[in-house]
Amino acid sequence: MKFINETISRIKPVDKEKLEQAQRRLDNKTKPQGSLGRLEEFARRIVAISGVQDPDVSKKIIFTFAGDHGVTVEGVSLFPREVTPQMVLNFLSGGAGINVLSRHVGAEVRVVDVGVDYDFEGMSGLIHKKVARGTKNFSKGPAMSREQMVAALTVGIELADQCRADGVGLVGTGEMGIGNTTPSSAIIAAISGKTVAEVTHRGTGIGDAALVNKIRVIELGLALNKPDSKDPLDVLEKVGGFEIAAITGLVLGCAANSIPVVIDGFISTAGALIASELHPCVREYVFAAHQSVEIGHAFMLERIGAEPILDLKFRLGEGTGAALAMTLIESGVKILKEMATFEQAGVSQG
Amino acid sequence: MKFINETISRIKPVDKEKLEQAQRRLDNKTKPQGSLGRLEEFARRIVAISGVQDPDVSKKIIFTFAGDHGVTVEGVSLFPREVTPQMVLNFLSGGAGINVLSRHVGAEVRVVDVGVDYDFEGMSGLIHKKVARGTKNFSKGPAMSREQMVAALTVGIELADQCRADGVGLVGTGEMGIGNTTPSSAIIAAISGKTVAEVTHRGTGIGDAALVNKIRVIELGLALNKPDSKDPLDVLEKVGGFEIAAITGLVLGCAANSIPVVIDGFISTAGALIASELHPCVREYVFAAHQSVEIGHAFMLERIGAEPILDLKFRLGEGTGAALAMTLIESGVKILKEMATFEQAGVSQG
Numbered sequence: 001m002k003f004i005n006e007t008i009s010r011i012k013p014v015d016k017e018k019l020e021q022a023q024r025r026l027d028n029k030t031k032p033q034g035s036l037g038r039l040e041e042f043a044r045r046i047v048a049i050s051g052v053q054d055p056d057v058s059k060k061i062i063f064t065f066a067g068d069h070g071v072t073v074e075g076v077s078l079f080p081r082e083v084t085p086q087m088v089l090n091f092l093s094g095g096a097g098i099n100v101l102s103r104h105v106g107a108e109v110r111v112v113d114v115g116v117d118y119d120f121e122g123m124s125g126l127i128h129k130k131v132a133r134g135t136k137n138f139s140k141g142p143a144m145s146r147e148q149m150v151a152a153l154t155v156g157i158e159l160a161d162q163c164r165a166d167g168v169g170l171v172g173t174g175e176m177g178i179g180n181t182t183p184s185s186a187i188i189a190a191i192s193g194k195t196v197a198e199v200t201h202r203g204t205g206i207g208d209a210a211l212v213n214k215i216r217v218i219e220l221g222l223a224l225n226k227p228d229s230k231d232p233l234d235v236l237e238k239v240g241g242f243e244i245a246a247i248t249g250l251v252l253g254c255a256a257n258s259i260p261v262v263i264d265g266f267i268s269t270a271g272a273l274i275a276s277e278l279h280p281c282v283r284e285y286v287f288a289a290h291q292s293v294e295i296g297h298a299f300m301l302e303r304i305g306a307e308p309i310l311d312l313k314f315r316l317g318e319g320t321g322a323a324l325a326m327t328l329i330e331s332g333v334k335i336l337k338e339m340a341t342f343e344q345a346g347v348s349q350g
Numbered sequence: 351m352k353f354i355n356e357t358i359s360r361i362k363p364v365d366k367e368k369l370e371q372a373q374r375r376l377d378n379k380t381k382p383q384g385s386l387g388r389l390e391e392f393a394r395r396i397v398a399i400s401g402v403q404d405p406d407v408s409k410k411i412i413f414t415f416a417g418d419h420g421v422t423v424e425g426v427s428l429f430p431r432e433v434t435p436q437m438v439l440n441f442l443s444g445g446a447g448i449n450v451l452s453r454h455v456g457a458e459v460r461v462v463d464v465g466v467d468y469d470f471e472g473m474s475g476l477i478h479k480k481v482a483r484g485t486k487n488f489s490k491g492p493a494m495s496r497e498q499m500v501a502a503l504t505v506g507i508e509l510a511d512q513c514r515a516d517g518v519g520l521v522g523t524g525e526m527g528i529g530n531t532t533p534s535s536a537i538i539a540a541i542s543g544k545t546v547a548e549v550t551h552r553g554t555g556i557g558d559a560a561l562v563n564k565i566r567v568i569e570l571g572l573a574l575n576k577p578d579s580k581d582p583l584d585v586l587e588k589v590g591g592f593e594i595a596a597i598t599g600l601v602l603g604c605a606a607n608s609i610p611v612v613i614d615g616f617i618s619t620a621g622a623l624i625a626s627e628l629h630p631c632v633r634e635y636v637f638a639a640h641q642s643v644e645i646g647h648a649f650m651l652e653r654i655g656a657e658p659i660l661d662l663k664f665r666l667g668e669g670t671g672a673a674l675a676m677t678l679i680e681s682g683v684k685i686l687k688e689m690a691t692f693e694q695a696g697v698s699q700g
Binding site: 029030031032033034035036037038039078079080082083086087089090093095096097099100101103104105204205293309310311312313314315316320324327328330331334335338339340344345346347348349 | 662665
């Protein structure tokens with residue numbers, strides 16, 4: 001916990017003066033003031049986060065964290081549990097959605113095993129950070145021990161620290177874990193006080209009966225584990241997941257290292273929500289990639305104070321929404337850096 | 351008119367069977383069915399439009415048409431009229447918003463003078479198709495003659511025909527013309543029957559008094575010219591603009607040549623609306639890049655039946671929204687072509 005607390009204590013508000021300086025610079029570009037809308041918001045926020053007037057976001061990395069979930073024995077997902085390691089192999093061979101979209105936008109995908117129920121030992125291309133072979137079934141007891149939660153969260157922080165050292169300009173989150181909308185809904189319900197039914201949806205596409213069961217399982221888990229809504233790490237430990245904890249750590253670490261972080265969809269936002277509850281300034285470093293189809297997502301984004309960049313009706317995860325949002329953010333930075341001013345272009349002002 | 355009518359007669363419905371084939375192929379990719387939402391829609395529509403199972407959209411061109419407007423003497427814009435040629439020069443030297451965003455997404459910008467009040471003679475890098483040095487003030491009489499309307503529209507069709515010959519996979523529309531939200535609002539009001547006030551907004555950022563005047567000027571022009579709402583080309587001629595007519599031609603030409611066309615914001619959509627009123631199948635070839643801040647845009651998109659891809663609070667034009675939407679469409683095509691199937695990746699199905 002010492003390392004986590006030290007990381008949290010490094011988080012500071014972004015530089016408001018640089019934010020305003022960047023907007024003034026945008027206002028001198030050859031366009032009506034504010035006419036590039038959110039692209040201007042992205043540009044000024046990246047300046048304020050990085051503290052650099054000409055930020056370089058060309059080095060973009062998406063971390064796709066993989067973990068399994070004990071709660072899958074309760075029949076909460078459409079897909080069998082073995083799909084988690086199968087998809088990890090798909091990521092490593094470049095055939096998954098996240099690979100295609102990351103290549104398209106010039107981002108690198110780094111796949112992290114933080115808790116898959118499969119032995120990947122010695123496999124190259126994978127970042128080996130397994131905490132355990134899946135969480136425990138949270139409808140029967142806590143999903144993980146405190147030590148495991150700390151270990152998974154530390155994985156994310158250390159990766160963010162490494163990004164700082166490597167000059168990464170923009171980080172994206174992603175995940176893979178059959179069953180992981182279930183702990184995500186549990187986290188939102190625990191923290192927001194919303195009913196489970198209000199924040200629980202069909203995940204990969206379960207039917208009506210399975211949805212009723214999924215809600216029941218989450219309600220059972222919350223009633224049994226009684227996570228303390230005022231203690232986000234207690235919630236994470238009792239009903240979370242290893243990949244979710246790693247995302248929490250990555251978001252905290254990015255905020256501590258002044259790196260902008262783009263959170264993907266429903267599960268990533270659950271991880272970011274925990275981080276945001278731990279320090280009020282975390283939100284200043286966060287960009288919400290898209291509005292997920294999954295209900296409950298909007299509640300979380302509102303609580304984090306993040307407006308989604310895209311609404312493409314995604315419900316895949318992996319970091320797919322983050323990849324596309326990252327290229328829009330990058331385009332905003334290029335507007336700041338590359339557009340001519342009225343003076344440079346000899347254009348009359350309004 | 352013969353050439354225009356011949357072009358319209360070449361427009362056919364897209365291939366519905368290929369649309370379904372493409373969706374079946376997407377359903378075998380390693381993801382829950384439909385989980386990439388609109389990216390899947392883009393991919394299957396591009397297949398159906400192009401008629402090719404593995405469409406190549408790597409060659410992307412945005413046409414930015416420039417024209418001036420006689421109605422600017424009525425004080426409808428915040429910026430002086432000379433900004434139109436100044437911005438054309440800015441486009442040619444690569445310093446404008448459209449240049450930055452096109453470079454970012456790997457699209458080429460082609461700048462077309464279809465009616466700027468400036469002598470660009472002999473200037474390289476510009477496509478010289480000037481019909482006249484600006485339209486006439488439509489609050490005093492028709493904006494253009496029938497011959498001029500036909501000439502401007504023909505410019506767009508011929509560019510689309512050339513795209514077909516050159517193997518262009520995806521076309522975007524853009525425009526520059528101080529005052530051109532005014533004819534655009536006039537077109538929507540004339541065609542939709544909405545009041546002028548319902549479809550007229552602040553353009554580059556005019557204040558309250560100027561907005562009242564702008565509405566009055568448009569009402570005057572409609573009352574004087576009495577465009578026939580059942581005859582879209584009459585509307586275009588009486589209250590349109592040269593760049594708007596060229597966009598109408600480009601959209602018609604793309605539909606006739608089975609090329610997907612991404613329409614930018616408010617002004618581009620006015621051009622596309624005219625095209626869409628001329629043939630019911632035009633809409634099948636059109637992608638709406640984004641939801642403009644300008645009121646009246648939503649009415650047009652609804653009438654065309656197009657759902658905007660982005661909502662980034664843009665109100666710049668030039669093709670800036672189209673550029674960003676084009677890269678999202680391209681990413682959808684890559685999902686179709688590059689993602690592994692369940693069988694290829696050895697992933698279990700749900």
